[in-house]
Amino acid sequence: MSITAPVPTPADDVPVLRLPTPPLPTPADVDLLRGRVHGPVYRDGDGAEDGMAAEVACWNAAVEHRPAVVVGATCAADVVAAVRWAAEHRLAVAVQATGHGPARAATGCLLVSTRRMQGVAVDPSRRSARVQAGVKWAKVLEAATEHGLTPLVGSSSDVGAIGYTVGGGMGPLGRKHGFAADHVTAVEVVTADGVLRRASADEEPELFWAVRGGKSNLGIVTAMEIGLVPGDALVGGGLFFAGEDAAAVLHAFRTWAPALPEEVTPSLAVLRLPVLEELPPPLRGQTVVHLRFASTGLDPAEADRLLAPMTTAGRILLGYVGPILPTELDSVHVDPVDPMPVWEKGMLLRELPAEAVEAFLATAGPQQQVPLIAAELRLMGGALGRPPAVPNAVSGRDAAWSLFVCGPAAPGLTEIVSAAGRGVLAALRPWAAPGCLVNFLGDVAGPDEVLAAYPPAVAERLLEVTAQVDPDRVFSHGYAVTERAA
Numbered sequence: 001m002s003i004t005a006p007v008p009t010p011a012d013d014v015p016v017l018r019l020p021t022p023p024l025p026t027p028a029d030v031d032l033l034r035g036r037v038h039g040p041v042y043r044d045g046d047g048a049e050d051g052m053a054a055e056v057a058c059w060n061a062a063v064e065h066r067p068a069v070v071v072g073a074t075c076a077a078d079v080v081a082a083v084r085w086a087a088e089h090r091l092a093v094a095v096q097a098t099g100h101g102p103a104r105a106a107t108g109c110l111l112v113s114t115r116r117m118q119g120v121a122v123d124p125s126r127r128s129a130r131v132q133a134g135v136k137w138a139k140v141l142e143a144a145t146e147h148g149l150t151p152l153v154g155s156s157s158d159v160g161a162i163g164y165t166v167g168g169g170m171g172p173l174g175r176k177h178g179f180a181a182d183h184v185t186a187v188e189v190v191t192a193d194g195v196l197r198r199a200s201a202d203e204e205p206e207l208f209w210a211v212r213g214g215k216s217n218l219g220i221v222t223a224m225e226i227g228l229v230p231g232d233a234l235v236g237g238g239l240f241f242a243g244e245d246a247a248a249v250l251h252a253f254r255t256w257a258p259a260l261p262e263e264v265t266p267s268l269a270v271l272r273l274p275v276l277e278e279l280p281p282p283l284r285g286q287t288v289v290h291l292r293f294a295s296t297g298l299d300p301a302e303a304d305r306l307l308a309p310m311t312t313a314g315r316i317l318l319g320y321v322g323p324i325l326p327t328e329l330d331s332v333h334v335d336p337v338d339p340m341p342v343w344e345k346g347m348l349l350r351e352l353p354a355e356a357v358e359a360f361l362a363t364a365g366p367q368q369q370v371p372l373i374a375a376e377l378r379l380m381g382g383a384l385g386r387p388p389a390v391p392n393a394v395s396g397r398d399a400a401w402s403l404f405v406c407g408p409a410a411p412g413l414t415e416i417v418s419a420a421g422r423g424v425l426a427a428l429r430p431w432a433a434p435g436c437l438v439n440f441l442g443d444v445a446g447p448d449e450v451l452a453a454y455p456p457a458v459a460e461r462l463l464e465v466t467a468q469v470d471p472d473r474v475f476s477h478g479y480a481v482t483e484r485a486a
Contacts, residue, residue: 060100067108153326405424
């Protein structure tokens, strides 16, 4: 393997160098940086705490970044200048766009905020789009829907397109079209040496392989080019069942879902809903079972026929499944929009027999007194289980199901929520598949757990590519791929 990058590659018998803990950059140092970028720059201790806090704020309010310096990048040139300045001052670099992704805080580093980079351009003749680093899916959906097309968005259009995609990206059209990363045709990425590179199947192919699935390990992606899919034959929505019927609904779901054609991507979640005025009265303060249904390329009558067996599985409190536009895909999962403190964790399953459903109910079912917001099962398979046209580092293709749990990470509650969530995962461990979806890793213990998300050969290749483009591990925050723990 080779990367066309003017950076040194450490010999196999030489330890990877680490950046020493640097002194806090001086005001004069930061003034130099301000002169090199177009966006705002904040330095910890400069008295601009409000501006800095707003710049680094996360959707997940449980994560509070504490960087030494923040750059609000407006363009790729700003990102280049920021990374080069960080190299001069031996600072590690982190990146954030919408703030949905962080599982832990970035501290003492340079944080590059890309939320001002809002360019979206759709080419309907090529069924493609170019998306800049700060764009949320909602903006891409709006631009693509005008042409009868859609990107492979996730469960929420409020999520940043690039962060979601470089982690793989599994959404409501996944069983038909695969992971979002499978449809990336090129990326523009600033690597640790401060060079803006274009990577595709023909240019920097090893970097291109690694970025698609390697999350934020290889650099800062400033833009990506993606393929779009037809968006004019979508049926989607969900049914909310009464909590007391959870066992019947879950057992029906485990046999019904795998028999569906790959045009359908179903999922199911036990939701513990708060008492909020904005929730419909039948759901307010209730524990319910939410069946999600999304199909593409099917006649609505055929979609209704496929859904029909589940409509009698339990008492339906509320629901709608019918023709939708791509801009209405949020109606499938109905994810929360307002920021909140969250603890989350996922794992993969190779199968879901009756015993696994009973284990799920015994730890996450409505009868259990657990502080979880959601415990979710998503059917995988179809295109999610096939290799893409251009290979990439995305994990999880061998799994049949995805399991995900989350709960409120309020002060004093996080440990209790973590114990409850990990209890659900432990109960289903006998049916676990290797690895994990990187976007669903959640709280991790260390680098070995991150590497274990990938098949062994993929993990080793990621380590090799990362060592070539970032030998000093400048991009060491988030789900960093580093050498295995001793």
